[in-house]
Amino acid sequence: MKTLLVIEDDIGIQKQLKWSLPDYELVFAQDRSSALTQLRRYEPEVVTLDLGLPPDPANATEGLACLSEILSLQPNCKVIVITGSNDNDHALKAVALGAYDYYQKPINIDVLNVILTRAFKLSQLETENQALKAAGGTSSDIIGNSDAIMRACRTVEKIAPTEITTLLLGESGTGKEVFARAIHRQSPRVNKPFVAINCASIPENLLESELFGYEKGAFTGANKTTLGKIECANGGTLLLDEIGDMPLSLQAKMLRFLQERVIERVGGRQEIEVDVRVICATHRNLAEMVAVQSFREDLYYRVSEITLAIPPLRQRGHDIIVIAKALLTKFNIEFNSHVQGFSDCAMQAMLQHPWPGNIRELQNKLKSAVILADSKLITADDLGLSNKEMVKTSTLRKVREQAETQAIRQAYTLANGNLSKTSDLLGITRPTLYALIDKYRLHDLRNAEAEI
Structure with missing residues (x-):
């Protein structure tokens, strides 16, 4: 439920709004001091503000000062000022100071509801736009502002300027290549190639030549010398996607490349130096694969100099x-x-x-x-x-009831059915325990004690 802060010293109007706006969780304040306290506590998206606040309810001085402080603390807050019927000058001054809208008394709930709906909708749109802009600071393709994704984006910003080999871990479809491209775009190699190869999509007998290239005549059909993906990425970034699916026979050669930054083409004898930033990605648990010896331990530590876990949707x-x-x-x-x-x-x-x-x-x-x-x-x-x-979301009251009921029954069991000991285990008085038993209809607990 959306929280609405109502700054109003008239108790009658408070009651009218409380019963007329059931779609919102109303929080009340009577003056500037309590208004700022409630603002810090609840951080509401929308506020209604009566300009005639004590100690000077006949004028708008206190209300306008309160408006300025609200917008100073929470600039994106939508403040709807409520004025007397002939108070246009103060209303316009409030809008000039940054108020979202104004409304003149007497209050018409239907009209106020329309203004509130628009204010909350605008606030939602602004929040989503800020999320898009925040994501754009890292990459135009990484969208979102959840804590998990913002932590991942901050990690990208820290590791992008370095040459450290990065391992991206995440379920299929979480956007591992998107993150790899974001690292490349924020690195000094941004103007050089970004080359990606999926180790799971290429047959084992072809993967080596795809990665390292091959010399003319190296095998049937090799009619010309061909560069591999590693050489094509020279100077830039190479993404080894699904490296957990790389065959063991090729992992040793990959380890040498990562350590020495040199390669040999299939059928060749000459060592070729390459300058490549390497990013690896997989949906597999490489540590478990190392334990069952399906992935080389030395390669695992080489590709995971730093690990970035991408959260699932x-x-x-x-x-x-x-x-x-x-x-x-x-x-x-x-x-x-x-x-x-x-x-x-x-x-x-x-x-x-x-x-x-x-x-x-x-x-x-x-x-x-x-x-x-x-x-x-x-x-x-x-x-x-x-x-x-669709799963029905439990209300906070329901969650609290379930938690307290479970805690009472668990303590009752540990206390062998003794309610005095149960209250001691729960850290409450016996009368409080009786009240909770009655509240949650746990009458079997009392009946059981009576039988004892």
């Missing part, structure tokens, strides 16, 4: 919606469609879907949804996310 929270909206814009252009956004059920379904295929799965679902959508808003059905997949 299901752990990125609201980033899912931000990415979906960015992809929607892209697919609208690609397919010349005019889908405007997502329905509430679609956004809820996207947030609750586990996304085993990560961003690649999201791309596929959105692409088909843009083509198949019958309305201006994409629905959960368009995305192929049925209601069965």
Whole structure:
């Protein structure tokens, strides 16, 4: 539920708003001091501010000062000032100071609701735009502002200027190549080639020649000397994608290249020096592979001088919606469609879907949804996310009830059914325990004690 800070000293108006705005969690303040305290505590996106605050309710001096301090502490906050019916000058001054909108008393709830809806919607759009800009600071292709993704982006910024060999770990579809390109773009090698090779997609007997190249006549069909991917990346960055799938027979040669930065083409005898920044990526657990000897230990330590774990989509929270909206814009252009956004059920379904295929799965679902959508808003059905997949979010009250019930029953068991000992284990008084038993209808606990 969205939090709305109401700065109003009239108790009657407070009560009117409390019962008339059930879609918002209302937090109240009566003066400038309490308003700033509530602002720091709840960080609301939207605030309603009565300009006539004590100790000078007849004038707008205190209200305007409060407005300035709110915007100083939280510049993106949408402040809706509420004024007396003939207070246009003060209202316009408030807007000039940065207020989002103004509303004149007496309060009409329907009109105020429209203003609040617009304010919260604008705040949401600004937050998403900031996420896109923040992501653009690292790479235009890395979208999101969740804690996990921002930590990953900061790591990219730190390692990009260095020559350290980096191992990118992440599930399939999380964007490992996108991160590799971001490292390349922020490195001193940005104007040199970025070359990627997928070690899992090339047959074992061809992978060596793809990587190291081959001399003319090295094997049947080798009609000319051909450079491998490593030489093609000379001066730039080489991405060894899915290095966990590299055959053991080739790992020794790769280790020598990483240590000495020299290669020999297939069928050649001459050592060739190459200057390449190497980034490796895999969805496999290389440490476990080392333990079962399916991946060389020395190569593992060579490719993982620093490791960057890329979070799966299901752990990125609201980033899912931000990415979906960015992809929607892209697919609208690609397919010349005019889908405007997502329905509430679609956004809820996207947030609750586990996304085993990560961003690649999201791309596929959105692409088909843009083509198949019958309305201006994409629905959960368009995305192929049925209601069965949606899990009802528990309220905080329900979570607290479940946790306290479980704690009481666990302590009751440890206390062998003695309620006095149960209250001691829980760190509460016996009357408080009785109150909780009655509140959560745990009457079997009292009955059991009576029997004892």
